[in-house]
Amino acid sequence: MRRWRTRMLHTTRNWRREIQGCFVDDPRLRLADQLQFHYARKWCGWAYPAGYKTTQPRIDVIPFPLHQLTARDEMSTTPTPNTRPIRSLENDTGLPRTITQQSRDTMVENEQEREAARSSVWKPAEGPGSRPPAPEKFAHTIFDPKIAPLRKVYTKIILMTLALTITMMWICLPVYWGSLARSANHAPSLKAWVIDRDGGEIGQAVVQGLLATTQSGTKQHLGWVQVAADYVEDVGEAIVDEQAWGAVVVNAGATARLAAARASGNSSYSPASAITFYYSQARNEQATGSYVNPLTSAALTQILQQFNARSAAAYLSSVSGNATALQALTTAPQTLSGVWWTTNNLRPYNAPVATAITLVGQIYLVIFAFIMTMSNDAARGIFGPFLKLRSYLYLRILVPLGIYFPLSLAFAMVSLPFHAPFGAKYSYAGGFFLYFLYTYMGMCALGLATEAMVTILTPRFMAFFLIPLIISNVAVATLPFDLQPWFYKYGYGFPIFNNTTAVRTILFNTKNHLGRSAGVIIAWIVLSSITLPLFTIIMRRRDERAHKQAMLEKNGGEKGTA
Template identity: 45%
Template structure:
């Protein structure tokens, strides 16, 4: 009899202490669909603890397990929350992850999209032999798109350097004038001062994209030059030794000249490298790539912090970009490559401010219709779709990633590279894209706010009509 009384007591406690159903307003504030608000967590914990404990006749507590029949409704709600969260995250993964994976895949196969210039000022045996090797390159691995350029149109070395800095091509290989004649004279005269590296110059801009230059531009060009110069040195030495032996007698004078200047035989010709825009600050990668992810997160944090007080967002968003810029200065990010140190820093700050405003206001706009519980999903999509076009040059990515030209982070990264390394300047276009995002976000925020308010007014009007009709019926029944 005591056991039956105890079982009835437990079931009664279970039934009485189940959490009540929540209103639609509560559900709208949940971080994940179906989850309870944070401020009710302690109450719900207390309710569950009450429904799982009961005193038996001896005063000892009794605990019910997770699969207790009394927790059926709570357990059902728990699994519903988990299922919805897993579904939403799975959709998010398939929407965003393939974009980033695709940005990095097959880049080696697209290396032929990287334009490279071959400029032959020699117009003789060395220049012609090396161009044929470049044009008919059969080396394994990725290749560049080599174009033979008119040496008169390209100008001198300083002109070529400027064209590479302005990003007309990724790399330029220049065969200097009279290279063949200079090598021949050095062999004949035993010129000790002959420098094989003066025959060829390679121009490239590392700061244009340090990943592409390190993985493709420099290795491919270096391997090709190593192969062609070695092959030419071997064939040239064979021809020269055959020439000095003539009728079978060795030309002692020629041999003596070779011994005096052995570099005319090996390596005979070599090259020097000119990095027109060196990537001198390794910490700059934190600003141009990874730091942009942090910038998105900072903008998201300030958006969430001011979700209920949007009129206070302006002073905060001025302080955060300045903090970001000051941190960059502390790690010796160069600001004087194109402008003065002070001017470069202020311009750096202005672009960081525009970038944070563009990202933050876009999240501010979307949070109006998504509500705070779905804001992290939009944040993840915003980061992935902005970062993917930046990790590699557009030439090494599928045409789909050209959309990055109209997105904030690509333009912000280009502007910061110009400020830090004096790369090709597109500051006007970069600022225009960022300002366009700010204007678009403000416009969509206004539209979304109006739509939400209009929907809320319609809902309240319907509730009022239902309440009015119900009160009329009650009054009529009372009169009857």
């Protein structure tokens, strides 16, 4: 500063020798503020001339010979806003000037210096400590040395994002992969009943055969348990009530009816009437389609083929010389084939569109809520900082709850043109509005969770919260917990599993879990309603402290300038 001041004083003395006692009225050069003039005089150590009053009119006309500028004065290549260009006055250097005029010249130099400091574009300067040239837009290649700092920042961001994404991938994806990978090894966990109401050869053969599969040493079987004939009165109702995944019932009198049909040649005899297999497909179409039905069918096929072969051989050997019995066999040949079973699918999964509602649709629900969270965060930043804390908390909670209402209604109405079976348990209208209610609650539970976390993580890192939120919820909704390791039972407390269970009840009249599902989902809403204000208060206090610190620094700077 001392060197710069000395240079300015020498420059002023040179001007004094060249132009003494002359004021030049040139409208090209103007001073923006009288206070800057006073400050410039005081800074340079000049006294006011005799008779000068600080209350005199503002000095607007200041001549300034640009041939006196140094290299530092010419660094700015882009004019600062609200300033006027100064043209060279080399032709005016022969005019005399007074001391007051010389101080004005010094003040213009000072103003030029400040304009150069505020400029965002700099010309290249030589020497240590000089700023690099600002790159031009649309004018560089990828490996241009002029944009090396920008390329370094870009590479750093990409590599850090890549590392964080891979880390998140290895943390979250194994959770979903693990929920499916060893499901076949957990097939014995699917409890199934075998009930002998016959008490004869057929009943004994079926019970012994199914129980023997559990001792085979492999995992390709269900967890068969023999149940007394009077344990349940209505087996179908017990299966719908999810007391077991399936039940094989040897009907009463099966052995006696087969013997009577062979003896009398009853052509109306049906081998499939001997055994009934009950299961509920809509409970979980993946488990029933991949394990319950196939494994039961395979076991019964093997058991009954062996039994029918033994039974037919024994009967033929017993009636080999009986023409009447042989004649009866020709009348009812199906009796020779023995017995078979009938499958009773109590709750068929007969609406393919339900897949979009029960599982995939829940993922879309999270995505739509996430979109509204990001949009709300961007819009809230416009006027949120100007609100009081109470008003800001109302904005954070009530606005998302209001937005989710039309959004979930529109989401639910998408299923109407595709004839989703909303009338399976209730009336069609009642089922639809109940589905809409659970859709709204599910969106509130998931959306408010993202609203709470965006407060802490900021939009920059919200994608890394969305991934575990989706995977942790979907991993427990694909297969039943019986086919997964015990770890996945955390799904009982997660919203997507409970929402999916409630939707299955509405669409397929499965076991009624509406109350339990609503309780879990509402608990998530309440939890987010607590964490959201808590995080908001924490971040608001931090912002208030930063604002107060900035105001103190600003006020201190203004006082120092004054």
